[in-house]
Amino acid sequence: MELAHRPYGLLAELTYRCALHCPYCSNPAKGEKQSELDTLEWRKTLHDAAELGVLQVGFSGGEPLQRRDLEQLIQAARAVGLYTNLITSGVNLTEERAARLLQSGLDNVQVSFQAAEPGLADRIAGVPNAHQRKLRAAEMVNRVGLALSLNVVLHRFNIDSLREIIALAESLGATRLELANTQYYGWAYRNRSLLIPTRAQVEKAAHIASDARQRLAGRMKVLYVASDYFVARPKPCMNGWGHRYLTVNPSGFVLPCPTAWEIPGLRFETVRERPLAWIWTKSESFNRFRGTEWMPEPCRSCPQKEIDFGGCRCQAALLTGDPANTDPACEFSPHHRVVREAADGRVGQFAIDSCSYRQNP
Amino acid sequence: MPDLSNSSRRSFSRPCLAKSARLQIDPVSGKPVLLCQEAVIQINRTGYEILLQCDGTRRVTDIVEELETRYSLAKTTLFREVSEYLEQIDQRGLLQWS
Numbered sequence: 001m002e003l004a005h006r007p008y009g010l011l012a013e014l015t016y017r018c019a020l021h022c023p024y025c026s027n028p029a030k031g032e033k034q035s036e037l038d039t040l041e042w043r044k045t046l047h048d049a050a051e052l053g054v055l056q057v058g059f060s061g062g063e064p065l066q067r068r069d070l071e072q073l074i075q076a077a078r079a080v081g082l083y084t085n086l087i088t089s090g091v092n093l094t095e096e097r098a099a100r101l102l103q104s105g106l107d108n109v110q111v112s113f114q115a116a117e118p119g120l121a122d123r124i125a126g127v128p129n130a131h132q133r134k135l136r137a138a139e140m141v142n143r144v145g146l147a148l149s150l151n152v153v154l155h156r157f158n159i160d161s162l163r164e165i166i167a168l169a170e171s172l173g174a175t176r177l178e179l180a181n182t183q184y185y186g187w188a189y190r191n192r193s194l195l196i197p198t199r200a201q202v203e204k205a206a207h208i209a210s211d212a213r214q215r216l217a218g219r220m221k222v223l224y225v226a227s228d229y230f231v232a233r234p235k236p237c238m239n240g241w242g243h244r245y246l247t248v249n250p251s252g253f254v255l256p257c258p259t260a261w262e263i264p265g266l267r268f269e270t271v272r273e274r275p276l277a278w279i280w281t282k283s284e285s286f287n288r289f290r291g292t293e294w295m296p297e298p299c300r301s302c303p304q305k306e307i308d309f310g311g312c313r314c315q316a317a318l319l320t321g322d323p324a325n326t327d328p329a330c331e332f333s334p335h336h337r338v339v340r341e342a343a344d345g346r347v348g349q350f351a352i353d354s355c356s357y358r359q360n361p
Numbered sequence: 362m363p364d365l366s367n368s369s370r371r372s373f374s375r376p377c378l379a380k381s382a383r384l385q386i387d388p389v390s391g392k393p394v395l396l397c398q399e400a401v402i403q404i405n406r407t408g409y410e411i412l413l414q415c416d417g418t419r420r421v422t423d424i425v426e427e428l429e430t431r432y433s434l435a436k437t438t439l440f441r442e443v444s445e446y447l448e449q450i451d452q453r454g455l456l457q458w459s
Contacts, residue, residue: 006389008401053389055401083383083396108381108398147381149398175381175454176398221454 005290006053007280010082011060011247011258012042014070016361018063019091021126022114023355024153024188024195027062028261034251034361039069041271043076045248048276050080054246060087060258062250065097071104078105085110087151090137091130098140109141110149110178115157116164124157126357138172149176154205155195157352162208166222174220179209181227185259185314191355196342202230229343233304234311234327241289241313246280254279256286259314263323289313289323296324298332372440374458376424376447377417382455384412397455407432411446417459421447 015036016027037045046057057077064070065088077084086101090111101109113134114124121131141148150169152158158165162179169177181202184192197205209224216222228235238245238257247255252270255261261268266288269279280286288294292305299310310316311327319328320335328335378384383396393409395402404412410431414424425440432439450456 050388055387055394055396081385081388085398107383107396110398145380147379147398149381175379218451218454 005243005280007049007244007246008053008055009245010046010049010054010057011245012045012057012064012073013060013062013247013249013258014042014064014067014073015250016062017066018061018089018358018360019066019127020063020089020130021357021359022124022153022187023126023191023352023357024155024182025358026183026186026188026259027358028259028361029186029190029358030262036067036250037248037252037271039072041252042069042073045252045271045276046073046077046082047080048271049246050082052277052280054082056083056085058085058087063089063092065089065092071100074101074104074106083107088112088137089125089130089134090141091127091133093137093140095140095144098137098144098146102144102146106146108147108149110151111138111141112151112153113165113168114152116161116168120158120161120352123352135172138174142173148172148174149178150174151178151180153180153182154197155182156197156201156350157195159197159201159205162205166208166212166216170216170220176221176223178223178225179205180225181205183227184229185262185318187356187358189318192342193345194350194352194355196229197227199230199343202227227343228311228315228327228329229339231329232331234308234315234329236308237312237315237327240291240309242280242286243290243309254283254286256289257312257314260285263314263317266323294324296326298330299326302332371447371458372421372444375417375420376415376451377457377459378412378415379455379457384409395450395455397453400453402453408446411443412450415447415456417457 074084084106085108086106087110111134115121118131122128138148152165182188182195188195209222213222242256247258249255252272253268255268266285268285269283295305295310299305311329313323316325316327317323319338326333328339381397387394393404395404411424414427425443428439429436
């Protein structure tokens with residue numbers, strides 16, 4: 001069986017609970033308290049995902065370490081042949097747990113950092129000593145022999161210290177460093193006017209990252225994710241809607257991407273209600289923006305439509321009110337002005353502390 | 362063309378797949394894949410046979426000798442192809458050398 005639309009990657013959002021309060025979190029800002037899938041439900045989901053063709057699972061959240069059954073879920077994923085990655089803040093990791101994660105068959109750990117300077121990092125996370133605990137977590141990961149990668153979300157308040165951030169990742173022995181400009185969904189959208197960097201900041205950062213990528217080739221892979229607010233073209237979001245990736249959120253809703261939850265007017269199903277394969281192949285939500293037939297102009301006649309897939313549906317919904325519009329990050333979108341004005345509208349001095357910090361649902 | 366400047370220097374080194382990489386057969390297609398944090402890399406049978414031997418105990422020359430018993434190719438050709446292939450995988454940060 002070879003599916004035209006075959007999922008390769010599953011993002012398993014085990015919980016929205018998290019010890020940190022980062023104001024750029026992409027979790028839903030209007031979080032309702034819902035009942036989390038239990039161990040058995042997740043095991044079945046992992047099994048069904050592998051049957052559907054998934055080869056990789058990222059355990060994410062919130063903070064997946066808050067789930068006591070994480071080790072069981074890693075074992076279950078490995079038992080059905082999935083590559084396993086843990087996406088964590090690291091703050092509650094102990095060395096015993098790191099060893100158990102390795103024994104369970106975990107392939108990679110991605111630890112997030114907020115900045116290189118501890119004071120700033122803790123102010124961004126909204127938690128005292130978070131940075132120090134992350135440093136310890138990274139050391140534990142190395143000590144038990146797990147592969148370590150780092151992720152740092154970039155914004156106005158940390159992007160100027162990119163060199164120090166890269167040096168930190170080198171000193172921690174990371175094999176990979178992902179430098180991701182903030183994407184403005186969820187809490188980040190709420191805080192956009194404070195978090196968005198200036199065009200000059202973004203351009204300088206891109207150069208620094210590019211130099212580091214060359215300098216560190218073969219030692220540490222440096223990945224720089226540009227902000228679509230500044231590049232005039234939309235990102236090829238999820239490689240196309242319902243094409244290669246799926247997300248299952250803490251209460252079991254199956255989504256084409258983690259933020260699709262916030263698109264008004266789309267109805268999503270949970271793994272409690274329907275088999276995963278049905279949701280992937282048959283549900284209205286997964287078929288709504290598949291392929292290119294749904295596209296309006298200017299996408300419909302655009303030579304780039306198989307390259308960027310019309311950009312991001314969540315962003316179109318958020319910024320134009322209609323998820324079926326061309327992503328306004330595209331310079332050809334009739335709504336592009338809203339993105340350009342946000343990107344160029346930064347004046348004055350702002351403090352990170354003025355942001356709305358992420359709350360737990 | 363991959364950069365071959367390292368190939369002779371590394372002919373007596375022992376390549377090992379990185380901790381974050383995993384080699385397996387894709388159950389859907391039946392073809393080998395190399396999995397790493399954010400990629401599924403499709404590889405061919407020969408690549409699979411080469412990478413299966415990258416366990417940190419065999420030198421590049423050992424791998425070439427092993428393949429010589431399976432393929433009717435000149436040793437110099439095999440050596441060049443194995444080195445090029447390993448260099449490609451190394452460029453992606455998926456090999457460690459000892």
